[in-house]
Amino acid sequence: MPQPTLTDILAHSFTDRLFSSDRQLIPDIDDFYEVDLAFLESQILDDPGLIRNGAYFARIEGEYTRHFLMCIGKPLLLPNHSSSRLKSFFEKNIFRTGYATHGLFPYRGKFHPQMVKGLINVMGLKPGDVVLDPMMGSGTVPVEACLMGMRSFGVDASPFCRFMAQTKVDALTMSLRRAQQALKKCDEVFAYFKDRVGVASRARKARKQSGTGGFMGVMEPAAEYVTVNDRQRLSSKAKETSDTYNFLLLAYLDATGYSERSTRKPPLELFRAILERYLFVAEKIQTVLHGVEGDLGAATLTEGDARKLSIDDASVDGIIFSPPYSFAIDYLDNDAFHLNYLGADAAELHKIMVGLRGRSLGEKFAFYKEDMGMVLSECARVLRPQRLCTIVVGTNNNQLSKVLGVSPDDVPGLHDILVEMAKRYGLVLVRTMTRSILGISNTMRREHILLLQKS
Numbered sequence: 001m002p003q004p005t006l007t008d009i010l011a012h013s014f015t016d017r018l019f020s021s022d023r024q025l026i027p028d029i030d031d032f033y034e035v036d037l038a039f040l041e042s043q044i045l046d047d048p049g050l051i052r053n054g055a056y057f058a059r060i061e062g063e064y065t066r067h068f069l070m071c072i073g074k075p076l077l078l079p080n081h082s083s084s085r086l087k088s089f090f091e092k093n094i095f096r097t098g099y100a101t102h103g104l105f106p107y108r109g110k111f112h113p114q115m116v117k118g119l120i121n122v123m124g125l126k127p128g129d130v131v132l133d134p135m136m137g138s139g140t141v142p143v144e145a146c147l148m149g150m151r152s153f154g155v156d157a158s159p160f161c162r163f164m165a166q167t168k169v170d171a172l173t174m175s176l177r178r179a180q181q182a183l184k185k186c187d188e189v190f191a192y193f194k195d196r197v198g199v200a201s202r203a204r205k206a207r208k209q210s211g212t213g214g215f216m217g218v219m220e221p222a223a224e225y226v227t228v229n230d231r232q233r234l235s236s237k238a239k240e241t242s243d244t245y246n247f248l249l250l251a252y253l254d255a256t257g258y259s260e261r262s263t264r265k266p267p268l269e270l271f272r273a274i275l276e277r278y279l280f281v282a283e284k285i286q287t288v289l290h291g292v293e294g295d296l297g298a299a300t301l302t303e304g305d306a307r308k309l310s311i312d313d314a315s316v317d318g319i320i321f322s323p324p325y326s327f328a329i330d331y332l333d334n335d336a337f338h339l340n341y342l343g344a345d346a347a348e349l350h351k352i353m354v355g356l357r358g359r360s361l362g363e364k365f366a367f368y369k370e371d372m373g374m375v376l377s378e379c380a381r382v383l384r385p386q387r388l389c390t391i392v393v394g395t396n397n398n399q400l401s402k403v404l405g406v407s408p409d410d411v412p413g414l415h416d417i418l419v420e421m422a423k424r425y426g427l428v429l430v431r432t433m434t435r436s437i438l439g440i441s442n443t444m445r446r447e448h449i450l451l452l453q454k455s
Helices: 006-010 014-018 032-044 047-053 066-071 084-092 113-122 140-147 159-170 177-184 186-196 228-233 236-261 267-289 336-341 346-352 361-382 397-404 414-423
Strands: 023-025 057-060 130-133 151-156 299-303 316-321 383-394 427-436 446-454
Touching: 014 032, 032 057, 032 113, 032 427, 047 057, 047 066, 047 113, 057 066, 066 267, 113 140, 113 316, 113 446, 130 140, 140 151, 140 159, 140 299, 151 159, 159 236, 159 299, 159 336, 177 186, 177 236, 177 267, 186 236, 186 267, 236 267, 236 336, 316 361, 336 346, 361 383, 361 397, 361 414, 361 427, 383 414, 383 427, 414 427, 414 446
Parallel strands: 130 151, 130 316, 151 299, 316 383
Antiparallel strands: 023 057, 383 446, 427 446
């Protein structure tokens, strides 16, 4: 057999050798962990599975995948005043983030949606299986599970996270008729929320006042933030009203929060631009899902304590979560205005939010390990045998070096600490992947993806 020439070798890429010609990857796969996940997807899913739920493929035997169709077209709609750097980021990452309803409310430390989809696949989860995120944050896992036809449980101590996640899930299928009307009455809607909620400021408490009628006032009987049980009792018409109101409220909270950080545009203009973006992403995903709405999974999202889950033993097929980066982000401070509007008791939340207990860095780290031990114990309890629990975690070496009194170069990674803790509860590491974190403002340079199996 003749040896290939240099030209022959150079003509074929690494991915050409990994994947057959009838499996076309999406553009701009740059990181090794993405190629790794794509390869594992191709080994675990059959062709129909890749077309329906694959995260890293554009076409399979000439047929476009659902993920490709969700993402293709115009990238996430951004305000005209957005920087060229921000616009370039979303253009480059059109398949990674901002698609479906993930583009509603950018939240600090949020999951990477496409990565979550890939992880769900490589964990061997199928439509109809049950997925849990015990620290769901902005709801990335429930949204992805819903899109992939899986049932999901999402739990978070924060009422605002629960509200945000529920709104994102609802926006996949809600009627957009009244939200589109609201965009035409943007001044009235903004004035309503400004009067009823106020303007975001950590030093100022949000307020709840009675509405004054008009386009928004007629929604109020069914529009308050309600519990899961209350939502289940709503009629279809009342649920449409509630979904619309919450969609508009989230856009308002997004706009006022952004206006606190930036004065480039007045709040009303920001609200209009953000509501346009919300409608853009909701309309785009609903167009892709038209006719296949029955494929979507159901999501049950609740406020709760990840250390004491109200879930039956051995009832979950897979768990994915990203614990708080120790004490890197104070979510109570970050979400103070929103939590106050929703009537949350910050003192009580402080007791149950992992990473916030304690005063000094040393105390916080000790409580963090104690709390994470309880979380891992609960994950092991609710997970079915032989199933996988995936944890995505990074380490802030500079912070931990102060706690441990060692050089940042000698700091043990949180991933190593969690792996050792997980062993106590029968969760054994089967695979680690590493994902680089780019950006000059990030204090962590990489995340570790830990796939743990329950024995």
